[in-house]
Amino acid sequence: MITISQATLEDLEGIIAIEQHVFNTDSYPPFVVRQLFDISGHYFLVAKDQNQILGYAIGGLNTELMQGWLLSLGVHDKARGQGLGKQLTEKIIAVLKNANAKEVALTVYPDNQSALNIYKNLGFKGDVVLDNYFLDHEDRIVMTLELNWYFLMVVQIKRGAGVEIKYNYCLRYYHYLRPIRIESLKNGTHCYYRKRNLRCYSSAAYKKAF
Ligand SMILES: CC(C)(COP(=O)(O)OP(=O)(O)OC[C@H]1O[C@@H](n2cnc3c(N)ncnc32)[C@H](O)[C@@H]1OP(=O)(O)O)[C@@H](O)C(=O)NCCC(=O)NCCS
Structure with a gap:
């Protein structure tokens, strides 16, 4: 049975492995993942079957603006298409909502159809394509979901x-x-x-x- 829970430090290696697997050259360097974990590990979720990590979601919260972020989401190839991406997104929204976030924001490639499906189905809005958002000369869409x-x-x-x-x-x-x-x-x-x-x-x- 697949379970989704808050990640522990022991899960970090598995999370980084999937990050690198799904994002390749766009993945966060491991030290960034570790530092994010140190700052806000309680917004790291992991999906596991037995002890095998199949997916993860990394969230964050800007406490000045009370704006939550879905910073990264990944599901291993072999576990895709079963609703895991959607469940991880729903769960991170619930965690951020519980922390009183007033909205959740995220960035997505305009051609990432499966991710866009998840976000739109969950009510995220935003279709403006921003060029060079990450200073990498690539387009991104910033989507937001209002909460509360x-x-x-x-x-x-x-x-x-x-x-x-x-x-x-x-x-x-x-x-x-x-x-x-x-x-x-x-x-x-x-x-x-x-x-x-x-x-x-x-x-x-x-x-x-x-
Ligand atoms: C995006 C990702 C997390 C989705 O994971 P998943 O577990 O397959 O997601 P789900 O099973 O919940 O399905 C998501 C939706 O995409 C649809 N979908 C799946 N594969 C698709 C494809 N190749 N083309 C279009 N839609 C697709 C599903 O039908 C579903 O939509 P629905 O709910 O309307 O039926 C996964 O593909 C992934 O890790 N991709 C690489 C990393 C990434 O892009 N992360 C998101 C960054 S913003």
């Missing part, structure tokens, strides 16, 4: 009247650590917060608003 709808709380702040919870509603939310919008109105101020951790954001926002 957040419940937002709108808080009406009236001068001298404390904080009054006005109403809740659901909005697409792009910022992470700040109130997403502050509106000054005649009768006070409306602050728009992410609902989770509201208490901690509301006091900071209160100061910011006044």
Whole structure:
């Protein structure tokens, strides 16, 4: 049975072997894979049958932007066409979503039909071909998948009247650590917060608003 799990240091050699097998001269040098593992090994997934590595996915997270990346994906020739590439992609999306990524980005060659199938089927968007994206004089497409709808709380702040919870509603939310919008109105101020951790954001926002 094939299982997908978080990779360990012992899996790194097998991951690098598949990377080199599937990407040839475009593969990451082993030291880069090792350093990526040191920085964010918890975003490395490995697909195994018994102890044999058949595929991997390497993710990463830009914590400033809360933007996840699928940095590399590979399935050994002999295991292709069975949905493994799709499962690895789905799993890395779930891992990044769990880490609060607001979107997942990736790059793909415009003629990589099987990879494009996976990404489009999973909802990734983007069809603009960027030339020389990796400074290698080759074309790439950057695709992104938006994640996470957040419940937002709108808080009406009236001068001298404390904080009054006005109403809740659901909005697409792009910022992470700040109130997403502050509106000054005649009768006070409306602050728009992410609902989770509201208490901690509301006091900071209160100061910011006044
Ligand atoms: C891309 C890759 C990971 C896909 O792995 P896989 O396990 O075969 O993927 P899946 O079995 O999940 O199939 C993916 C889709 O591609 C389709 N597909 C498979 N081979 C194909 C081919 N030769 N031409 C067009 N589509 C193909 C499948 O039908 C499937 O689409 P569907 O879900 O609409 O049916 C694998 O081919 C690979 O390692 N390629 C080299 C490395 C690479 O390109 N990585 C991605 C970099 S962006």
